Amino acid sequence: MDFAFDARTEELRERLLAFMDEYVYPAEPVAAEQRARLASPWDTPAVFGELKAEARRQGLWNLFFVDEHGSPGAGQGSGPGAGLTNLQYAPLAEITGRSPHLAPMATNCAAPDTGNMELLAQFGSEEQKKQWLEPLLAGEIRSAFAMTEPEVASSDATNIETRVERSADGDAYVVTGRKWFISGAMNPDCKVFIVMGKTDPEGADPRRQQSMILVPRDTPGVEVRRAMTVYGFEDHEHGGHAEVVFDGARVPAANLIGEEGAGFAIAQARLGPGRIHHCMRLIGMAERAIELMCRRAIGRTAFGKELAAQGVVQNWIADARVTVEQLRLLVLKTAWLMDTVGNRGAHTEIQAIKIATPRAVVGILDQAVQLHGAGGVSQDFPLAELWSAARTLRLADGPDEVHQRSLAHRELKKYAGLR
Template sequence: MDFAFDARTEELRERLLAFMEEYVYPAEPVAAEQRARLASPWDTPAVFGELKAEARRQGLWNLFFVDQHGLPGAGNGPGHGAGLTNLQYAPLAEITGRSPHLAPTATNCAAPDTGNMELLAQFGSEEQKKQWLEPLLEGEIRSAFAMTEPEVASSDATNVETRIERVGDEYVVTGRKWFISGAMNPDCKVFIVMGKTDPEGADPRRQQSMVLVPRDTPGVEVRRAMTVYGYEDHDHGGHAEVVFDGARVPAANLIGEEGGGFAIAQARLGPGRIHHCMRLIGMAERAIELMCRRAVERTAFGKPLAAQGVVQNWIADARVTVEQLRLLVLKTAWLMDTVGNRGAHTEIQAIKIATPRAVVRILDDAVQLHGAGGVSQDFPLAELWAAARTLRLADGPDEVHQRSLARRELRQYM
């Protein structure tokens, strides 16, 4: 692996860093002010449209979309991706992570849309791509991924109880989901729903399937927003409880084949973990910057905070941790590009275990350094901490990945 970024990555990094300084950071307080005046907290502040238009104008659009998957114009069309590899995109995701509630959305690189677009590109039919993938790539609509359920331990996907039953030329979807990211956004037009088409099947991993359910389908109820440590995550589109009460969709809305839902879910999670982990590193970098600024500006017990040994330890440990994490995530991205997701299985799990846990610690130290301000709305640290802590559960809790990783390590000795 070459540790240097290639010329294409460096060019995009420079452009994206300039975009952040000139447009994104100044828009953070503007977005908060505009949201406070909106009729509904889930409406999108106008500044988002301005940021998206500027990102498109500058060619900073759909940077995550790493594979063309046969789409016309992909890699150079106005609505398609830049044709980057995972390794090229990873440092760009880190930059957007410095303002995780604005920058990913501004560049059309926000979850869960990114994973849904990759899923549709890889497994969707031509009709599904035309109806849903193309408007997602254009930023005309948003989407949600409905897997997690309140009544079962959804970290084990074989537990999912939502029923997807074939009735003639339709599928009937019945079940209750929650923490469905993006579902509160009025621009969310479609759900990718995971449920069981064959609950009595012999193989527990061949019982699940995925179907596309338009939001306006009769029987779909977005019941309420779920808070995350008290935050509603407006800019992301919220995390909703959604009930599917006999919602009927055409059989053509099945993604892939019946029984393929588990495998599709696993394929979706690989690139998503690269995105999450690199954005987390960007969050950590912003925390380090805020710590350093605070440390040189504040005095306690007769000397600057920067001269206090414990503060120096926090900053030094944070820098070492971030450099280690970045190398591990970049190695994972490189392996995914060279040997595929299966060949990078160990590393994908390792970054999912290590990155959120370590970044939470860095953010916690940054909060501590800021005192009361650290837990307030006057700094982004509290909200960043909540987001990072949540990622220790999203895409499977730490313990699930530790269990799987340990089994792989032990297998060679058994």
């Protein structure tokens, strides 16, 4: 394994770092000021459009969208994406993770749209790609992935209760159910939901009961009921996390993604890349936390000396650096495996990074908050919001315990014959 960045990655890193310094970081306070003046907090501040236009102009657009989805030209403008491998994309996603509420959106590399675009590229029909994938790749609309439900333990996806029933005439499906924490759904630019529900609730195989279907936001029977807060944050930049009710929402049969019963497999195919993208960005969040810790430690005096001279502060910073270097290597190894042996071959490593990265980054951010005192929990620094995002990722795309359970089973299976 050679983790040295190739020339293409180095070039994009330099451009992206310059874009962050010149445009993204200065836009953070501007976005907050503009949002305070909007008619609705869910509307998009004008600075987002400016950032997206500049990212497109600089060729920093759809960096996640790799060649296997049909993006030719290795980023030379002939396809919808940059044509990068997972290993090439990893250090770029890390950079955008330093400003996770602006940079991913500015470059059209934000969840849940990235996973939805990959899902449509891999499983969508030509008509579905034309109607939904193309405008998503162009940044003209946004989307949401409706899987989690409040009434069941959604960490076990076979529990999903939403019904997707074929109409009597066979021309449509009717969707009925209640979802929540549907990321991005509060944004008025979110035009379509990818909904997971059961088409065969009594099927013998619990992993063949579910299907995926496209439900446009303006479909009668779709109600975006309320925004769910995350540790008190509404996450406006990301589009919020909504409770959505589907009350007999009728959509054409052609909106089914793939075939009936394929929903569970499609969800797993979607979530693998999503998990590594989250971990890539989390490393960027940790790097920003370390930077803020160092700046604070050097510029702050307590009990007669700089915080940087305090042994406990030095230990925090040293341990944070060691942890980030370890996590980065594991994420890069996982990206390399995904490129060389596929997502299934990297299954163990995907689970390992999903367990280790959010947990460790939460710890680093917690120490950064501590070092900043009262300021660390305030709106004057990004740390509280970064902490809430990192802590939430111990639940999103499967809680720690689900991945631990699966990973332990794979390890124990190696020794099952030794009883």
